[in-house]
Amino acid sequence: MAVKNFGFSISRPRTIDMDKNNLRKSNEILRELPELQACIGCGSCTASCSAGLLTQFNFRKMHTLVRRGEYEGVYKELSKCMLCGKCRMVCPRNINTRKVVLLIKRTLGDF
Amino acid sequence: MIYLAPFTYPFIIGAAFMFLIVVWKYAMWFIDLPKEDVQKIKKGIFSKATLYSVWEIFRESLLHVRIFKRSLPLGYMHCSLALGWFMLIVVGWIETIVYLGNSFVPLYGHVFFRFFAAPVLTEHFWILDFLMDFFLLIVLSGVFLAWIKRFSSRLVGIRRTTKHVLTDRLAMSFLWFVFPLRLLSETVTASIYGGGGFLTGSLGELFAAFLPSQLLSSLLMPFWWCYSISLGGFFCFMPFSRYMHIFTEIPLILLRNWTLRPTLDEKSYDKFEIQACSRCGICIDECQLQKVLGIENVQSVYFLRDKRYHMLRLATAQNCLMCGRCQQVCPVGINLNTLRLSTRAIMRNIPSEQRYNYFNGIDRSCGEGRVGYFAGCMTHLTPKIKISMEKIFKAAGEDVWYADSEGSVCCGRPLMLSGETDAARKMIKFNEELFRKHKITTLVTSCPICFRVFTEQYNLEGITVLHHTQYIASILRSGRIALSPEECSYVYHDPCELGRGCGVYDEPREVISRAANLMECSQNREHALCCGGSLSNFVIDDFQQQKIASSVVEHLLLSGAERIATACPLCRKTLSRATERRVMDIAEIVSERLT
Amino acid sequence: MRRGAWEDYQKDIADDKYYYARSCIRQNFFPGSEKAFLNIVGRDLGREVFDDPLHTSCTGIGYHSDIVPYETIMTVVARQFSLMHEAGFENFISSCITSFGIYTEILNTWEEFPETEEKTRESLYKATKRELYKPKNLAHTSDVIFHLRDEIKQRMKYPLVNHLTGEKLRVVEHIGCHYAKIFPKRGIGGSEFPYVLAGMIESWGGDVVDYPERRHCCGFGFRNYLVQANRGYSIANSHKKLESMAPYRPDFIVCNCPGCTMFLDKWQYTIAEMEGTTYGEAGQGIPVLTYEEMAGLVLGYDPWELGMQMHAVNVEPLLNKMGVEYDPAAKYLGPNGKYIGKPLQSVVNSSRGNTSLYDIKK
């Protein structure tokens, strides 16, 4: 079929569609590390982040997206993390953030 | 003498099998050694190192001096089995020479000498009989202790004994039977033909007195059969069990003295280290994860076991504080931390070209000077340390270039600890270039984690790398700053990375004693405890970290000190969470006492 | 229980004597619809509707595109009102949803801020020497059809029922944002569960589809369409609505607003051409009707007289379903039997294949 070019294309929706998203990997991660659910979204991890100081990297947003089944680009984003461990020191909910980084990267693979 | 008896076949087959396997294994490992290692061997083989190794082999493989130092009963157990068995072989050899002169005796002729010799021997050398029985008794006492250890390890001086896998259990079961069966076989032989020393001879007389001779004659062959089978069985399983360490420790000692070391990349030398582990279990007791948290199955002994049998799980490899306490006490001297790191690298090192491209052009440093100060990520969470260092620099009149005052690229060690070595090397390269660009001659850091990677992995030729305690000690000595001591007592907590990691024990103590009263706790220096906050452990949760920290604080305060001093921002933060007492970095103490 | 939601949102709709304000988009793209409205209300149902040639565009498109200032549009609207007064009418009905929204908004502004009314009065006088008279009743033309739905039902020729199976037709209704989202109380049924079109559909035998994106914008969005670079955003909204309604397998869409009719219809063509996605049974597209066309079909008007050949999505499958009698060959013949030209074959209509019929009378 010939695809016509009208000078614009259909913008992709930014909506997170929880029905279409496959939550298998997300559930796998939560099973291994239930404490990740305890995140209250305070953002101190991102605020203290060494990589976040140098880039747009936002750890809180990344793991939240993963929990919603939005995996695309997360592996690449998480590769910005230097694993220095500051976030773990400041997390008010005692989440083992470094494990979260490694676990998500391991579970998602290069997605 | 005719050395032909079918019961020897199990032994012959077992011994031949073991010999072939062991030779084949060593050959493969040696062939796989990288070129540098082969060069080292060539250089070391005709040097004093080889002579020293012979002494070390005798001391550690036979006498087990290091284990003796740890625990007398445990040392005796290892020594009795190793030395006792060795002496049985040596004296057995002498025995055949004495009795038979220089005529050829096959291997099994030595081993089963009593069986072949008893019916034909007419005269006995009591001293040989005595020695053989004596060493048999020694070995038997060792076996007895090993039994006891299985039931109650505490009696042998360790709290936990190692859990084994199937081949180990099989080999161990055969081994347990070897010497009691030897005793029985020789006793029955002595009861029929006479002879034997104080043990087998006396027991033989006793048997002859109370048991019918017909029964004894019918028991003779079955006992020798069993003895041969247990020996053969043990030899069959030996190369696949932990008993491989019996032989492997010998080449390991040689190779180590020829300066071979494991590296972050896996190599053939690792196999010698892995298989030289006797699974004595000393590392289990030393491990705080076991002692405080009751976590089993992750300690070095299990790590090596799982790695050897290719059943290592990531969760095991990652559940380690890498404090180095086990390495400190390992009687075989295995480089446990390096092995764990290289293993993590095998499991998790994912090279990526694109990774950390954002480093390009980053330079958030400020100030100018020949001395560079790298606070480290963790120090940014303990700003007081940073401010104290700035104050100290100012007092010393030092011109300082602050490498990471507005954020920086991490030193790379935390990532390296996760196994992602290639990515960590990108950070290392970046920081090396940054330091060179600013032409510093001295690099001071407040974080032992950074300090360790700077000294171990960075190529900083021409730059002196100092931990801030070393720097402070040097400016104190040269009188560039002076302190007014306070009437307060501190106990010093040795950070793992600074102490066992880099061998810095004295400078922190020197600085503290100039500023206040220094007190010591019993587990200090090489035996210091880990605070629990280690970046090497990816498994334990914060609650468990805190539990370790509490136990450490408790131990530190047994010294009677009022406050706790340390030299690591991570230790300081972790310990602070566990106590109401003040936990201070040495830099803070110094900056408060500056005159 | 369900009906309870819209009972709160009732409004007065005048019964007779309407001043009719046309819609820019409707009269250009669906001229048959406005004609049909005048015929149905004026001729069939005997109401007086005045179609004033003097009135102008309300300039709503310019207003919503940030080109026409509020003061200006208030004056334009004031002129329409005085024209209505001059013609002797009090009940203002507009064909366009955006106009309706603007009239409502302006009347409310005058009510809340009387000084703006005074200013408009002055401007109107300065510009046209006319006096401002506000309408007694303001309604959208769909309100009028809704009001007269039972009378239409009595004359109904083709109910909204599949004449082959007897099943009710599933109808998606779209009221248009400016109808009830600005002032929900001014729309029948409010903005959450609007009833103006639903009432017609139910009266005439159809079933309303309540799908998740029912309240979503059609995608016109003025600036989002008018600037070409933004059209991807415009079409994405229509795409979202179509994706959301597709699982309900609607037989057709009926729109309140002329703009929505146009976009839900024509974007189906664009989506099909751009990525090959077609909606509706056998990928023939979902026909999009104006409510006048729907009323006209129900009353037995000829579909080509209603202007339904102007749609991007072919309506024949719907006509066949309803059992409407029509001459397929006459599709592209104008009122005087002259060939008006026909569109090129498109993906959305490709499954119909045989179009040679139309060429016979060329």
Add this chain to the structure above:
Amino acid sequence: MIMQTDVVVVGGGVAGIKAACELCQAGSKCVLVERDSVLGGKLRGWHKLFPSFTSSSDVIEELLNELKQSNVECLLGSEVVYISSTLCRLASGTEIQCRAVILATGYNLFDARIKEEYGYGIYDNVITSVDLERMFHTGTISTLSGAAPEKVAILHCVGSRDEKVCQRHCSKVCCITAVKQAIEIKKMLPNSEVFNFYMDMRMFGPGYEELYLTAQKQYNVHFIRGRISEAAQLPKGRLQIKAEDTLTARPLIMSVDMLVLMVGMKAPKQNALFALATGLELQPSGFISSKDLFLEAVLTSVPGIFVAGTVTAPKTIGESISEATMASRAALKFIEG
């Protein structure tokens, strides 16, 4: 008919019952007036109480036992039409002359139908927190078709912190109730997935934060920060909900089998009538103002009229009961002069 007493307690919920008990135990005469035909108020509709999962019937029973022993005169099914600090007139025409009044008239539940975008009363499987408690009472949670829901969304702040429905105030207890209900759902249906949509988690009381953490870690309840904007019915009675996941700054849609609306507390209309008749001051939220928030929380601007429980603001059961004790003590002090 004219009655005479020391104190009239208006409202037979937990606060009213407790206040009446205290008054009678202290030896004063009191009449408890309740509009309903039974005592217990809104608590009757509740199954278990946060954060301890105490059975609410236990609490009511305990209070009613105390009431029985205190010989309180209760007028059930009696609506108050006029009130002042000395007189209470009922719909039946009965007049009660008194020396002080304790208002314990409580709150009304917000009518979820007003937030019509959520479709309460329109869609089959949109229910309120109260409906859910009713289901807990029966022991089964099911959709209209009778099936156990696999996915449940709980929406906080329905009729709270929402100026669109003239409810600016926070109803205080809904957050923790939502956490409690999420846990109860997970306990009954371990395979279900529960999503709580919240704006803020206001875990102000003892043990609340811990319960929140338990819900997250132990029960894997998903908490998504964002208010649901609308619900729509899908085929087979399922619902599609839309919200923004504000923590990722992305719109979010999902389909659920059941949507639970955490309805807030609304000030009853009669508060305004009372205020008009007696001169009581009202807060902007419509709840009655205390004389002083700190030192005289149970006093009002009118001497002789005291307040207890949620008549002044949303409160927990525990807070209402302890306030009742304070109010009765203040009323006694007042009539003793």
